[in-house]
Amino acid sequence: MTNRETTAVHGPSILALAQNILELTQDMTKYFQANNLLAPTFALDSQDPPDTAEYRGLHATLKTSLEDLQRLIDGPRKWLRTFCCTGYDLGALQLALDFEFFQLVPAHGNITLEDLAEKAGLDVDRTGRIIRQLMTYRFFEELRPRVISHSSTSLVMQQDEELRSVVHYSLDEMLKATADSNICLKAHPYEAHQNQNPFVTRHGVGIFEFYKNDPDKARRFAKAMAGLRRMDRHLDYLLKDGFDWSAIKGTVVDCGGGNGHISKSLAQLYPNLNFVVQDSNADMLAEGRDSLTDELRGRMTYLQHSFFEPQPTKDAAAFLIRQCTHNWADNDVVTIFRSFVPGLEGSNPSTPLLINDIIIPEPGTWPRHQERLVRQVDMVMLVNCGAKQRTKAEFEALLKKADSRYEIRNVYDNGPLGLLEVDLRRS
Known part of the structure; x- marks a missing residue:
């Protein structure tokens, strides 16, 4: 076997990785200098690195090489000993x-x-x-x-109380539920849903009922979700930049939109659009309505509606469902997709259904640590909701099961949060 073939099968050598890390570190240093930024340090006043596409690209490549180098110098036994503890x-x-x-x-x-x-x-x-x-x-x-x-x-x-809440709820509720995953899956090896998952095994009730019963932890969870939204702002770029919002006019229906934070940001970017925010949680809707500025108040309305029920809004420019499908098992997602049909039938044939959620990549097509992050979220859904993140093919199968007329028009999957642009074909 040639050296090139050996590298292809077994990966780069320690020396090659170290040289790559040096070059990437130099590139990152040049980036900081070119943008008049201070490189991160461990000093108390050190700032977080910038959240730009260029920096994320450098970070992803460097982190992959750093992880590989550490794995090589540790060896499998030492690495496993550390990891399992x-x-x-x-x-x-x-x-x-x-x-x-x-x-x-x-x-x-x-x-x-x-x-x-x-x-x-x-x-x-x-x-x-x-x-x-x-x-x-x-x-x-x-x-x-x-x-x-x-x-x-x-x-x-x-x-940062929101960041502290992210860490605390992850350890206090979620990690404990994860520890009971084996008990749950052995008891129910072929079925999972909102009321049958490791969270229920550990805590006795589903996640939504759990927080309904414990107001203090519910408040912490709400702060954690706000913190995650703030940390994950880069997840919005495919939704905002991938789909051509300037090409549509009229009303966008944001289904399961909570307090409407995504609709607000889109409304500020696209003044030609109006928004209807739908959610089953009246408190979330009231929070969003009360926070509207004068600039947006005339262009945003809030409507209590469950996305399991037939869509009541007609003549929409687009229907959007964002980070909701991953909370539900397949049969529930089929019901959700089917509920959009009356709204799509009552709208222009060009009106899309936009599904904004992680699209699981094929193994090995993303850098390893980036693939790990999306698969980590998939495990979160398995534990907390008996649900999952899905591949494009899995989304397509559920759409077809909901209505055979559904067709995926465009797929935007070159980001941590993907976007499917779906049509309801008219005969």
């Missing part, structure tokens, strides 16, 4: 959240380990063990013995 590290992080370590350490000062333990209501020994484990991940610092201060990571956790 990650749950203990996450346990330390949850304890730090539950005992409010992030809030108790002064923002730009320090606190003794003894004072931190007393304020947290925990013994000194375990307080020290927890916080020193987190220090190995650059949470907190101990620049002097038994004196604790913030790192840039822990300071961000203190200052």
